Amino acid sequence: xxxxxxxxxxxxxxxxxxxxxxxxxxxxxxxxxxxxxxxxxxxxxxxxxxxxxxxxxxxxxxxxxxxxxxxxxxxxxxxxxxxxxxxxxxxxxxxxxxxxxxxxxxxxxxxxxxxxxxxxxxxxxxxxxxxxxxxxxxxxxxxxxxxxxxxxxxxxxxxxxxxxxxxxxxxxxxxxxxxxxxxxxxxxxxxxxxxxxxxxxxxxxxxxxxxxxxxxxxxxxxxxxxxxxxxxxxxxxxxxxxxxxxxxxxxxxxxxxxxxxxxxxxxxxxxxxxxxxxxxxxxxxxxxxxxxxxxxxxxxxxxxxxxxxxxxxxxxxxxxxxxxxxxxxxxxxxxxxxxxxxxxxxxxxxxxxxxxxxxxxxxxxxxxxxxxxxxxxxxxxxxxxxxxxxxxxx
Amino acid sequence: xxxxxxxxxxxxxxxxxxxxxxxxxxxxxxxxxxxxxxxxxxxxxxxxxxxxxxxxxxxxxxxxxxxxxxxxxxxxxxxxxxxxxxxxxxxxxxxxxxxxxxxxxxxxxxxxxxxxxxxxxxxxxxxxxxxxxxxxxxxxxxxxxxxxxxxxxxxxxxxxxxxxxxxxxxxxxxxxxxxxxxxxxxxxxxxxxxxxxxxxxxxxxxxxxxxxxxxxxxxxxxxxxxxxxxxxxxxxxxxxxxxxxxxxxxxxxxxxxxxxxxxxxxxxxxxxxxxxxxxxxxxxxxxxxxxxxxxxxxxxxxxxxxxxxxxxxxxxxxxxxxxxxxxxxxxxxxxxxxxxxxxxxxxxxxxxxxxxxxxxxxxxxxxxxxxxxxxxxxxxxxxxxxxxxxxxxxxxxxxxxxxxxxxxxx
Numbered sequence: 001x002x003x004x005x006x007x008x009x010x011x012x013x014x015x016x017x018x019x020x021x022x023x024x025x026x027x028x029x030x031x032x033x034x035x036x037x038x039x040x041x042x043x044x045x046x047x048x049x050x051x052x053x054x055x056x057x058x059x060x061x062x063x064x065x066x067x068x069x070x071x072x073x074x075x076x077x078x079x080x081x082x083x084x085x086x087x088x089x090x091x092x093x094x095x096x097x098x099x100x101x102x103x104x105x106x107x108x109x110x111x112x113x114x115x116x117x118x119x120x121x122x123x124x125x126x127x128x129x130x131x132x133x134x135x136x137x138x139x140x141x142x143x144x145x146x147x148x149x150x151x152x153x154x155x156x157x158x159x160x161x162x163x164x165x166x167x168x169x170x171x172x173x174x175x176x177x178x179x180x181x182x183x184x185x186x187x188x189x190x191x192x193x194x195x196x197x198x199x200x201x202x203x204x205x206x207x208x209x210x211x212x213x214x215x216x217x218x219x220x221x222x223x224x225x226x227x228x229x230x231x232x233x234x235x236x237x238x239x240x241x242x243x244x245x246x247x248x249x250x251x252x253x254x255x256x257x258x259x260x261x262x263x264x265x266x267x268x269x270x271x272x273x274x275x276x277x278x279x280x281x282x283x284x285x286x287x288x289x290x291x292x293x294x295x296x297x298x299x300x301x302x303x304x305x306x307x308x309x310x311x312x313x314x315x316x317x318x319x320x321x322x323x324x325x326x327x328x329x330x331x332x333x334x335x336x337x338x339x340x341x342x343x344x345x346x347x348x349x350x351x352x353x354x355x356x357x358x359x360x361x362x363x364x365x366x367x368x369x370x371x372x373x374x375x376x377x378x379x380x381x382x383x384x385x386x387x388x389x390x391x392x393x394x
Numbered sequence: 395x396x397x398x399x400x401x402x403x404x405x406x407x408x409x410x411x412x413x414x415x416x417x418x419x420x421x422x423x424x425x426x427x428x429x430x431x432x433x434x435x436x437x438x439x440x441x442x443x444x445x446x447x448x449x450x451x452x453x454x455x456x457x458x459x460x461x462x463x464x465x466x467x468x469x470x471x472x473x474x475x476x477x478x479x480x481x482x483x484x485x486x487x488x489x490x491x492x493x494x495x496x497x498x499x500x501x502x503x504x505x506x507x508x509x510x511x512x513x514x515x516x517x518x519x520x521x522x523x524x525x526x527x528x529x530x531x532x533x534x535x536x537x538x539x540x541x542x543x544x545x546x547x548x549x550x551x552x553x554x555x556x557x558x559x560x561x562x563x564x565x566x567x568x569x570x571x572x573x574x575x576x577x578x579x580x581x582x583x584x585x586x587x588x589x590x591x592x593x594x595x596x597x598x599x600x601x602x603x604x605x606x607x608x609x610x611x612x613x614x615x616x617x618x619x620x621x622x623x624x625x626x627x628x629x630x631x632x633x634x635x636x637x638x639x640x641x642x643x644x645x646x647x648x649x650x651x652x653x654x655x656x657x658x659x660x661x662x663x664x665x666x667x668x669x670x671x672x673x674x675x676x677x678x679x680x681x682x683x684x685x686x687x688x689x690x691x692x693x694x695x696x697x698x699x700x701x702x703x704x705x706x707x708x709x710x711x712x713x714x715x716x717x718x719x720x721x722x723x724x725x726x727x728x729x730x731x732x733x734x735x736x737x738x739x740x741x742x743x744x745x746x747x748x749x750x751x752x753x754x755x756x757x758x759x760x761x762x763x764x765x766x767x768x769x770x771x772x773x774x775x776x777x778x779x780x781x782x783x784x785x786x787x788x789x790x791x792x793x794x795x796x797x798x799x800x801x802x803x804x
Contacts, residue, residue, distance in 0.1 A: 261739060
């Protein structure tokens with residue numbers, strides 16, 4: 001069968017492209033990774049969920065993550081896929097025994113208090129609503145946790161422990177693949193969902209500051225500019241000069257844009273109404289790994305009490321925790337800072353050119369994601385919903 | 395015989411010829427849309443060399459006024475159109491501040507002493523940077539003016555009044571003596587308020603530098619430079635991190651100076667200040683002026699560095715001579731500031747060779763503006779202490795110093 005060999009070729013191709021940084025941007029990386037993993041699920045032969053999880057996590061996932069360790073989106077997608085697989089398995093597993101459990105529910109409904117009745121009906125409603133959203137396993141979890149609250153549901157509890165069961169419920173593969181497809185659709189619609197919120201956050205005659213070049217922020221501002229008149233200050237973001245590109249693009253869309261040098265950020269911050277920026281990755285505590293210079297902007301905004309809004313898709317949310325800020329940073333070539341034609345000084349001087357900046361969560365006011373606006377304190381919920389704690393060691 | 399008149403006639407002819415040439419060039423340029431911004435700083439010297447080659451007979455003692463006359467025709471058209479475009483692209487927030495159009499010595503009245511013209515040119519092209527350097531250069535130029543001065547006949551009263559305006563010198567004093575006295579007074583001022591003050595500041599500052607310190611400084615302050623050199627000479631073992639920023643890139647000169655003295659230096663740009671600040675033990679900054687409300691008026695970016703240091707509870711020490719203290723109060727960086735040439739932002743190289751970046755067509759884009767601020771205001775809450783020649787004071791004591799030491803400062 002040409003399946004595995006073909007699949008191997010595809011995996012190799014993506015790994016190489018990641019290593020050579022030919023795939024540019026977290027969004028493209030996420031979509032490619034998701035599509036590759038969908039291929040893996042459909043093309044690999046597996047009988048037990050165990051095998052599939054092992055293949056996705058260790059064989060494919062780890063290789064992809066190693067190819068470009070700084071691109072956290074790869075790991076995020078792998079974690080999400082693993083979570084999806086487990087959820088589908090759990091919900092299928094549960095529906096096997098669900099039939100018996102539902103009979104229990106119906107019996108106890110009649111003789112319990114009103115309160116219990118409400119809760120139970122709500123929980124069964126929840127199952128229905130969650131299956132409406134595509135059989136997501138959270139319904140199962142909520143149901144079991146709801147019933148556990150009432151000190152009941154021991155048959156449920158016993159069944160939950162059987163994840164290691166070697167039973168394979170039928171129809172698992174197509175379910176997983178349909179879930180994956182939904183995730184890919186969500187990824188592809190990320191920008192649409194974010195820019196729909198633009199009107200709520202930007203008003204007329206506002207002065208907005210941004211730093212670096214983020215596709216998300218660009219689309220966000222351009223959407224708002226269709227109906228509102230505002231101005232944008234762009235920090236030039238030396239040494240990548242991403243600010244220049246961003247300013248050109250925004251001014252082409254008819255937005256009143258001014259480019260300022262990085263040193264003037266504090267000086268003009270008192271007139272700015274809000275700071276909107278993108279990010280490379282969001283960490284589990286709500287901290288950002290962003291373009292170098294973002295920390296300056298966020299700190300200056302905090303000192304002037306201006307809100308800092310981060311526009312990002314959820315695929316950038318990583319379950320990793322920044323125990324060491326530096327582990328996510330890269331020091332790149334110092335040539336733009338101090339070039340070789342400056343001559344003799346090069347040997348005697350240490351040059352610093354960090355590519356990323358770590359912005360602590362206290363400096364961020366709001367995350368605007370494709371699922372809506374969230375404060376940094378809410379991110380732990382999103383992580384719980386989308387990732388499993390077993391997978392963070394990819 | 396009459397060399398002045400002859401050269402004037404020749405100049406007129408030259409000017410006409412240059413104008414014709416200029417018109418032809420402009421027509422050609424309009425089609426090509428050459429890199430006008432890159433031309434601007436070079437055009438000054440370029441035009442003067444063409445004039446120098448054509449006017450073979452001009453060997454007068456005031457070459458500057460001549461080149462000024464012809465420079466006017468070659469550059470003025472270029473500059474005039476450029477400044478009109480730049481003016482229409484004023485950033486609203488800063489519309490109360492004029493953008494420096496660059497010196498046009500041709501427009502200067504003929505009575506101005508060439509030393510002052512040179513000074514103006516040097517200032518506008520940032521050949522002399524830094525408050526102390528500018529002050530010393532200005533005062534030295536004034537000295538030259540005073541020395542070359544000749545009292546015209548029949549204007550005794552006016553001149554006497556002028557003399558009185560300059561200082562409270564005894565009217566009966568002779569010209570030579572008065573000039574000598576004035577020059578002496580200026581020399582004394584430079585000596586007391588700047589040179590000796592710097593030495594005293596360095597003395598105080600040495601107490602603040604110990605072995606193992608990692609010192610961060612921003613751009614280039616002459617006092618901080620002297621302090622670091624002196625500390626190194628004294629044998630204190632410390633490291634320096636120099637933070638630099640565009641477009642002035644003043645930190646490079648400081649880097650050169652310190653590295654040549656053998657100090658262990660690290661060089662980074664402003665975007666890396668959060669990253670670099672981790673190991674820093676003290677921050678030393680220089681000043682352009684110090685306001686009476688304790689706020690520091692200094693090179694743009696200083697406020698950022700001070701704020702980041704404060705975030706990490708690192709002490710921020712300002713080295714400032716008392717002559718920089720002023721009665722003014724200022725709350726933000728807007729009310730009083732200077733805008734530099736916005737075209738400096740277009741050039742994206744960090745070496746002497748300019749390299750235009752993406753924004754080279756910014757004048758053609760209606761919604762795009764560039765802002766090149768020169769100074770900013772650091773609020774007093776970010777400053778730990780100020781080292782002056784009268785001691786180490788908290789920044790809120792600036793008005794006290796002004797009141798107590800006012801006679802000396804004057």
